[in-house]
Amino acid sequence: MDAPPSPAPARPSLLARLREPLEAAEAVSFDVFDTLFMRLIAAPEDVFDLVGAQFGLKHFRRHRIAAQAQAFRVMRARGRREIDLDGIYACLPDLGVPAEALKRAEWAAELAVLRLNPEVHAVLLRAQALGKTCILTSDMYLPEAFFEALCARAGITVDRLFVSSAAQATKRDDGALFTLAAEALGLEPGRILHLGDNPASDIARGAERGLATFHYAPDLGPAPATPDLAHAIVAGVARFQAVQPGRSPWWRIGFSAGGPATHALVAWLRARTEEDRIDLLLFLARDGFTAHRLWPGDAVPSLYFKASRVLLVLAGITERTFEAQIPFLLSGAASVADIFARIGVERPDDAVLRDLGFSPETRYTRKRHAAFAALMRAMRWRILQVCRECRRGLHAACLQAGLRDGMRLGLVDVGWKGSTQAAFVDFVRDVFDVRVKGYYLCLHKARHGLEMEALISAGTHRAAIRRDLYDNRVVAELLFSAPHASVTGARLAPDGGVVFAEDPGRGADPRLPEIAAEIDAGIREGVATLRALLAEIRVDLPVPALTAPLLALARDPTRDQAETLGSIYNFDSWGSSTLFRSYAARLDPREAARGDSWPAGMRALAAAPPP
Template sequence: MNTISGPEFNRYDAAIKYFEDMPVDALRNAKVISFDFFDTLFTRPLADPEDAFDILGKQLAIDNFRKKRQLAQIEAFRHMSASGKKEINIEGIYAAFADNSRTAEEMANAEYQLELKLVEPNTIIFDLFRSLKDAGKTVVVTSDMYLPARFFEQALEKFGVTGVAVFSSSDENATKRDSGEIFDVIAQKLQVAPGDILHLGDNEISDVIRPREKGVKAYLYRSHYLGTICQGLPLSLSIAQGMLKSHDDYHDLQAFKSLGFAYGGAASLGFLKWIKNQTVLHQIDHVLFLSRDGYVMQKMVERGDVGDFPRSTYFYGSRIALTLATINDQNFVHYIPFLLSGAEGLQPCEILERIGVAAPAPEVMASFGLSAETPLTAGLFSKMANFLYAWRWQILLVCRRNRRGLFMYLQQLGIKSGERIALVDVGWSGTTQEAFVHAVKQFMDIDIHGYYFCLANTAEKNRRKAFLQMHAMYSTENADNSIIDMIYENRVAVELFFSAPHDSIIGYEAFTGKPVGDRGRGLKNDLTHSISDICAGAMLFVKSYNELCKRLSLELTPHELTMSMLSLVSNKKWQDYSAITNISNFDAWGSSRLKSLCAKDYLNS
C-alpha cells in the first residue's frame, strides 16, 4: 500500500501548512517522499548549528576549536576539489585539522557522537514523517552532509524508526546543493521517475530549486521556529533559543514565557551557581533570597536544580520594609529624603500609601499648602517634607509595627544570633543590605553577607563597601567598568527577569510577621501575569537545560550562563522586545494612579 485516501490527510494539516504552497495531493500522489534531515526532520538545541563546535571544544579541551574546525572544513573542500570528488566527509575534515593534541580519529568520533546526542525530532514534521511511513508510503532521508548514512540511521533508530533508506551526500558522492545529482541517485536506486518523487526541506536552493531542475516535486519548509535561529549568540543563549524549538507555544520571542526561557532561566541559574560557590567560601548558614529578586532561584533550590545547597528561604523583605523598620523618632529627619525619593509626579496621598500609612483629612494637607490629589513638583517638596515631619507619629506607628513584625518573622525562620547569613539581591548599591543590617542589629547579632548579581560603580556602593560585606558576580573588582555601567544603565530590564508574581513588600504585621504588600497605583496593571510567565519560562529552561547537560556531559560556568543576560542588555537589545518595553508599573514605589510608566520610561527619566 502506497497511497492514502483524502480524509486521512486531515490530521496532517498542522504540518502541511509549513510547506510553502504544497497541496495535500502532493503527499497522496508521490511514490517516494524525501525529507531533508537537519532543520526539517530533526533539529539541534542550538540557535546556530556551528555552536556545536564550541561544545566540542570544551569536551576535547582544545583552545580556539571552533576556528580550527572551520578552517579544517575549508581545507577539506580544497582537497575534495583537487581530487575530483563532489563531497567531503568527516574523516577528511579532521585529516586537515591543524591541531595534533588529539588524533583525527578521536576528534571525528567525538563530533559524530556529539551530533548523535544533539539531534532531536522536529516534532510536527517528524510525526508527519512517521505517519506517512506507518501508512505505507515510501519515505527516505536526503541530506547534504559530511556525516555518513549510518549516522542518520542511528538517529532515526533512537526515536523508534527503522527501515528507512538514507541518501547522504558524503556516501553517494553527489549533492543537492550543486546540481541536484543526488536526486538522480534516488530515482535510480528506487526505480522511480523523478516526477514521482516529492522532496521537502528548508533550503530554497538545495531543497526546492535543485530538485525541481531534476523534475522532482519540491516544497520549501518554512520553519515554525525561525525566530529562534540566530548566529553570534553566547553559547548559553544559543542553547536556550535552540531548546525553544522543542517546546510548543514557546517559539515567539516576543512572549513573556519565551523571554523567561531564553534569558531569565540561564541568568538565574548562573547567578545561583555562583551563590552556591560563595556560600562554601563564606561558610554560610542560611541564605535569604530577597523578594522579589530571588523568587525563581529559591524555586530552583527547592527543586534540586543545583544539588546540595545551604538552608535557604524566600525572604519577604525589601528596601522599603527594612528601611521603615529602621526608622525611629531619633533618626526620622535623616530618613525624610528616603520617604520623598521618586516622589515627583506622585500625589501626596500616594507618598503615604506606598509606605502603608493612611492619609489625613484634606484640610490637614491644605494647612501645609498641599492637596492630597495634586501631583508633587520639585517646588512642593519642602512643603511635603514639613508635612511628613508633622505627620511623623503616624508614620512611626507603621515603622514600629514593621520592626516588631520583622523580629517575629526572623524568629519564625529560625535565624539565631551568631549565624552567618547571605542576603541575595540582584543589585545595585547595597541599599537593602544596609537597611537589613540596621534593622536587625536592634535585636539580633548576625554576620551578614550581601550577594549581588551586579554592584554598580556608584558613590553609595563605594561608601557601603567600607562597612558592609558585599560580594558581586559582576563588579568593578572582577569586570571592566564598561560592563558594569552597561548592566546598571539597563537595570530595569535585568530586574524584570529577577522578579516575582506578587506585590512589592512594604512591611510586616506586628504580631504574626506576615508580610504587607503594595500593589501599586498605575493606570494599568498587567504585571502579575507577565511575571508569572517569565518565571514559568525560566523554570522550564533550567529543567530542559539540566537534562541536555546530562545528555551531553556538558556544564557551562556560572558566568557563561549569565552571558545571555549580558547579551540582552548590550546595546539596549532588550528594547527590541515590545513585551519588555511596554510592561507597565514595574516599580510600585514610583507608580501613580495619574500615569502608567513602562520599563523604557524608567530608563529615559
C-alpha cells in the same frame, strides 16, 4: 511621549501554514540540520572546538576544516559525488591523538549538541497522524548509522533515510538525492513535500526536481559574535527559544537572556556560600524568586524571604529616626493619595487635607517638598503605627526563618548599591547577633561597612559594561522578578503567623504578574536546557559568556526586544501612579533623525500621561 505599542502579534504557527501542503502530499521529506534538528551552538564548526577542547588540541578546528576541504579534492579526483567522515579523517594530519578517537569524539559531540526542533517536530507528528510517509533527506558526511542514533536518541521514527554520504547523491549540486528518494518511494516527485532551511539546496534544487517545497526560515535573529567556544555554546542555547512554538515574547526573553545568567548566578552562589560557610541563605523577594526555585537541595540551606527594601526601611523607622526617613517616604512620590497608599496608611479625610492645604490629587514636586514633609509630620503617629506593625511582623518572620544569634547569613539581591542589605542589617542588629553578607548579580557601588560581592564584577567585566547594566537596570530587575506584587508590609496574624502586605502599585501594568510568570518559566526551561547540554559536553562556561545575552539585552536590544520590554509601564510599584505611566525606554537619536518615534533601546524611565 506617546505610549509605546504592544508587541506585534505572532505570525501563524508553522503547522498552520503547512496545513494544506501536508494534506496534499503523499510523503513528507525533512531536512535534518537546522530544520528537524537544531544545534545548541552558534555555528556548525563549533563542534570541532568541542572536540579540540576534549583533547587539548587548540587548533583542531583549523585542521579539521582543512581536512574536509582536502577530502572534497580527493572526492572529485576519484569521481565520487560526496565525502564521508572516514574520508575526512583520512586527510587529517597526525595531531598526536589517534584519528579514530577524534572521529568518535566528533560523532558524540554532534549528537550532544543536536536537539529536536519543537515546531518542525509538530509537523512530523501531524504528517505521521495523517498517514504520510516521512523521510529524512540530508546532505551530510556522517553515515546513516549516525542518523539512526540521532532519531533513537530523540525518540522519533521515520520511514526512510536518504543521506548523501551513503547515496553518493546530493541535494546541493543537482538535486539527485531528491530523485533517488522519489524513485525509492515509488512516487511522482510532485507528491513529495520537502521542508528545508537552505534556499538553494532545499528549495531551488527540490523545485527543479519537481518536489513541492517549503522554505523553513525561523527568526533566529542576527548571527551572534562568539569570540570563543563558551560564548558559542551560550549563544546557541539562547537562540533555541526561537523555535519554541506558542511561546510568548516574555518567555523567550527569559529563556535566552535570563536562563544563562540565572544558571551562572546559582552556580556562583553555591560556590561562594559554601566557601563563606553561610548558615542560611535568604533569597529576597522579589529578586530571588526564580533563583531560589533553582537552588540545589544539597546546597547551603535557603529560604525565599518575603522582605523588600521598603518593608525593611519601614520596619526600621522609629520615633528617633522618623525625621531622617522623611525623604525616603517621599521618594518617587506622585501625589498625596499615592504616598499614603504605598505606605499602607489610611489617608486623612478630604476635609482634613483641605485644612492642611492639600487634596488627594496634589502633585509632589521639589518646590512642595517642605509642605509635603510637614504633612508627613502631621501624620506621624499613623505612619509610626504602620512601622511598628511592620517591625513586629518582620521580627516574627525572622524567628520563623530560623534566625538566631551567631549565625552567618547570606542575602541574595539583584543589586545595585546594597541599600536593601543596609536596611536589613539596621533592622536585625537590634534583635540578633548575626553576620550578614550580600550576594548580588551586579553592584554599581559597594557600600562602605557592608560585606558584599557580585557575580558581575571588576573581575569579570569592564566598568563601562557594569555601568551600562546599571543604567539599564530595569531589564535585569524585570528578569529577576516574581509573579507577585512587591512586599511592602508585614503584620502578626492572630494565630501567630505573619501576613505580608503586597503593593500592586497604582496604575501598574495589569500584565505584570503574568509577565513575571512567563519570564520565570522561560528562565527555568533555559536553565534546564543548558544544564542538560553541559552534563554531556562538560565545558566550563565562565561568567562573561553566561551573562552575554543579558548584557546584550540591556545594552543593545533588538527592535523586537525593545518594543516588548518598552511596552511595560509602571513596573516600580513604589514610584507608580494613576497620574502617569512610566515606560522603560530611550529614544535613539539615529532613529529620531529618521522620523521614527519608537525607542530603540532601554535607557531611562520616560513618563507619559495615561491614555
